[in-house]
Amino acid sequence: VSAPAAVREPAWSPPHAAIGVGVLGATGYGGAELVRLLTTHPGAALLALGSRHQAGKPMARVWPSLPDLDLVLDDDPDDPGAWIDRGVAVVFSALPHGAFLARAAAFLDAGLRVVDLSSDFRLSTAEGVTYGLTEWCGTELDRARLVANPGCYATAVLLAILPAVTAGWWSGSPIIANALSGVSGAGRSPGLTTHFVECGNSAAPYRVGDEHAHLREIARALARVGQEGPVVFNPHLVPMARGILATVSIPLAAPVPLAAAQAHFATRYTGSAFVRVLDPGDLPETRHVRGSNRCDMALRLAAGGTVLLVFAAIDNLLKGAAGQAIQNWNRISGWPETTGLPVAGWSCA
């Protein structure tokens, strides 16, 4: 090639030897995204996949979008021995809620590192368990043996409210957190709720008020930073495949100028490759983070300056699930946080 060459920053190089990785519950949406991303992650050697219902089939048969993957699904193992023998050192679990709980001890005792995408350990206070909202984890994550990966809604809502409440701005009146989710958040098991003809052109609230499990996750995270108080959480299903948009109103104890709030949030997330505080006047949209591990957010004042509005958008399967799981693993492994993870989103989808 005789074309003139341009100067370019050298890319980060992975360690000579990648780490052996296995995925439990690999055939759901979260699992399949884990597999897709780990396949091209320079530090990962994807060695084992598990599935309850599809064991024995090649993964590429269950997910024809992954044709170059040469792995056959195992029955999700209760005992990690066989996977360890194959070289697995890290396990991502995308099993349904409740399914990993009983397996955890065996996996941890065998010396595996675990990132669990279910809700099983999100409220846990056990030694070695870390709630993996990456941007708020600090050094605790480095010591984690099991990372409880946050729920998709909780991720968006907490990234939106933590800078404000840790600054002492919250009056203590109810925070109202409304959120919209794409249908992949409801999982891959068919039901009338996710039937195209039922949900495909409609909007529906569900488990509103204080009924959704993610509200307890949010409350727990607030308690961890010493902030307790009423939060109302209203999730809605809207007809998009991916994405969460959180619209949160925080009653303020005292006036905060918008520029100061904007500066505070921007400072808090400086250095966070995956959180972007938008310019004043802009608002996040889920299409801008689709396919990306980013959270975009924006601020507004309302009700005469007595309420701070925060809007946050994520891809529920990436920053809300598989992406944050890998981000947490990158941090644990000492690699650059963005390794194997897209900052850019898809132009359209």
Next chain:
Amino acid sequence: VSAPAAVREPAWSPPHAAIGVGVLGATGYGGAELVRLLTTHPGAALLALGSRHQAGKPMARVWPSLPDLDLVLDDDPDDPGAWIDRGVAVVFSALPHGAFLARAAAFLDAGLRVVDLSSDFRLSTAEGVTYGLTEWCGTELDRARLVANPGCYATAVLLAILPAVTAGWWSGSPIIANALSGVSGAGRSPGLTTHFVECGNSAAPYRVGDEHAHLREIARALARVGQEGPVVFNPHLVPMARGILATVSIPLAAPVPLAAAQAHFATRYTGSAFVRVLDPGDLPETRHVRGSNRCDMALRLAAGGTVLLVFAAIDNLLKGAAGQAIQNWNRISGWPETTGLPVAGWSCA
């Protein structure tokens, strides 16, 4: 036909002579729905249609879904004389905001009854102008010469909050009204915002806080019932063709048991054919009111009983526009409120 006959309630019969009707701005979504409904309304003789950009074309050419309509579009007239000569006695205006304002005097002075779907007169205090939120109009509507048909968002939000605030339940802390709209609410003029590839799989807030014009409508309606106070209004665009879902949180001055709130709402809307307070435990979804002039709503308590949540779903083009316009006209004309209007929605769409 020899089949045995079943007893059946006789349907309402229209007057012998239908009333001549014209539609300004007939080619947008609201206009086209007016035309579709008026074509089969037993009390209407649809005689004239107007359009700024498509004048001279048959309506059935602009809207191939209406093939049996034998009307050519006029240039939207500034002077109603020619339409009156054709027999028009009532005019529905679906012109863009601002366009009917200058025409109004000529139309009213000529003795026409007008239902205006734009925002032009919604804040008006002029004699003979009525804000047409039908279920809250009372007898004032009977005397109306011009009905200012409410905005789609305002309709959903006001139907949701008025029973509570008129009962004195509101504490005066900010009401947070979030709402989701289908894309037809953005009108038929093409733009990047309504491009399928941009909005078709995404959720986006816009004109949030206090930026949307419908907030002034809501505030004005609250003032009319003697209730003033802060309201935060956050509209969002979601990828469905039709529908509005409002999720409103109302801070309570004192505890109200859910059963009492439920009973109060049900009583308030008793006799309203188009408002349905759902059974406890149910939540409205826009698919259930698609193609119907109904508003479905549901109640919840949250934040330890300090917040009343009201959820309301309407079809933005029907109860939020063309349907409510015809409902208002039915009331003015002394006909049954449901004449020519569907209570049932489409099974799917």
Next chain:
Amino acid sequence: VSAPAAVREPAWSPPHAAIGVGVLGATGYGGAELVRLLTTHPGAALLALGSRHQAGKPMARVWPSLPDLDLVLDDDPDDPGAWIDRGVAVVFSALPHGAFLARAAAFLDAGLRVVDLSSDFRLSTAEGVTYGLTEWCGTELDRARLVANPGCYATAVLLAILPAVTAGWWSGSPIIANALSGVSGAGRSPGLTTHFVECGNSAAPYRVGDEHAHLREIARALARVGQEGPVVFNPHLVPMARGILATVSIPLAAPVPLAAAQAHFATRYTGSAFVRVLDPGDLPETRHVRGSNRCDMALRLAAGGTVLLVFAAIDNLLKGAAGQAIQNWNRISGWPETTGLPVAGWSCA
């Protein structure tokens, strides 16, 4: 109301006594559309509804879009006695394929008229059974005791090709009939195929070539008019709720000028309220027939005039199911063919 009155054609008046109607399999999409349309049909008194899985529930609970319907679902009866006692004289069956077959004798022997929307009798040659492609039925329909309502694909394809093949234009080389269906065509039972996230943004062929049951229906209908020959049928699922678009290429035995073909089709369907042959240059789109019982079609010549292309669009739940069923019943009952059926489609959905 002092408004001047306009002259208007008097509407058709129903018989004094409506006919008692029951619907089997009322909770699927076809059944629910039957119920919606029959509720406002001036000649029908809807008296009984059946369901296998939802018996005992009010229909308005299973279909919240139908709140004003005061009927509780029966277990789909094997014996029609109880329904006859309630006044049912006509039964529409929207049961799954195979389910009405065994019931038919009991229903017919009891003197009921039946319109069956399943495939069970579409190939039948039994006395009193009519294949109900309405525009091609002739007087045979008047004598029908059981109408086998055509399949949705077969309706679109046959309306498109019958004028050409009965004119002797077909060369006998394979007709290639490709078709696109909305997801409601796959029924309401949830499955991965109809999961929003799987089918919601994707296109997929299925049962192509000669695998789909509707091909046999098409072949049989061709045989009835003395035309046998190879037909290739390729159905595809595309992400819309309703609609079928058929794109058919017919090899010509000899050149036919486009104007002559256009005139022949228009003549053939003269007087058919529900078939519209579009102007030259126009093409049908499913959105234009959504919510309507119409079939829109258009013609083109291709391959140097050796191939006639016919494009046909219908609403799969109306002209392709519930609408045509009622159209057939209107014909049987001697009522105007359009009674209770929309010619106009929805402006948007």
Next chain:
Amino acid sequence: VSAPAAVREPAWSPPHAAIGVGVLGATGYGGAELVRLLTTHPGAALLALGSRHQAGKPMARVWPSLPDLDLVLDDDPDDPGAWIDRGVAVVFSALPHGAFLARAAAFLDAGLRVVDLSSDFRLSTAEGVTYGLTEWCGTELDRARLVANPGCYATAVLLAILPAVTAGWWSGSPIIANALSGVSGAGRSPGLTTHFVECGNSAAPYRVGDEHAHLREIARALARVGQEGPVVFNPHLVPMARGILATVSIPLAAPVPLAAAQAHFATRYTGSAFVRVLDPGDLPETRHVRGSNRCDMALRLAAGGTVLLVFAAIDNLLKGAAGQAIQNWNRISGWPETTGLPVAGWSCA
């Protein structure tokens, strides 16, 4: 990290110095996908972007999905001098059809390599111009100064029919090529055709028969391999963001057993990383290639073995545009064909 390491194949390493790349027309869907992919392409240093309408804006402002891109849009240059001074050696043009034609000489004379995604040079016979259907290019591509990147429809249809026609199987009777396209294929300029409410729940044929420009591309490609004959091409717009599904029927001169056809296609595409001939019984779906540069295809016999059906699915923006452009550039540059290009698709979108 003390986790045990697994053996892993070393990834391909890019040359020390990446090649300087510029993109004309960078803000449309094809351009934005080029930018997204080139940003992480290990052999590319993306140095310059052009736009007619958005010049002066940061690309990350026009495409908020690309926040980490630090390039301001230039006015699409007529003269490449300034870009060459910045180090650009290769230009991808995603300008609208007709816009690059006049610029080409200046760009080529200045020594730049060009990949043009428009139709401007697809029928060209000029020296140094190659029609870049990669899998059928052979060594000609290595010498190309300008690659005319194929149209999206033409790519899917030609990959589907070339193995059959070059084997001498085509009878010469009309090939019927029907195809479905996602809406991004219609470009990013807003219009009623791409308005969500118009196209979002509907299917529509357009430019059917012999009206679409891609038909000439297909005919030209057939002529290049010595196969001329009638082809009917019927494109349709369906409501998905991305994807093309081609359904092609090829009349056979003599019977070909399905297994032989299957083997022949598989052999023809052996070694092609981006073409996958599916197992017998499977059919391609656009969701499986979404986000991937792959073409999935499948074969069937129909009409008693006289017709070969070929089904092919691609992502119109990748294998149908930006992906194939980069694939062509990889080949020209002597790099592995898959460099910077995804073989796997997104799990959902």
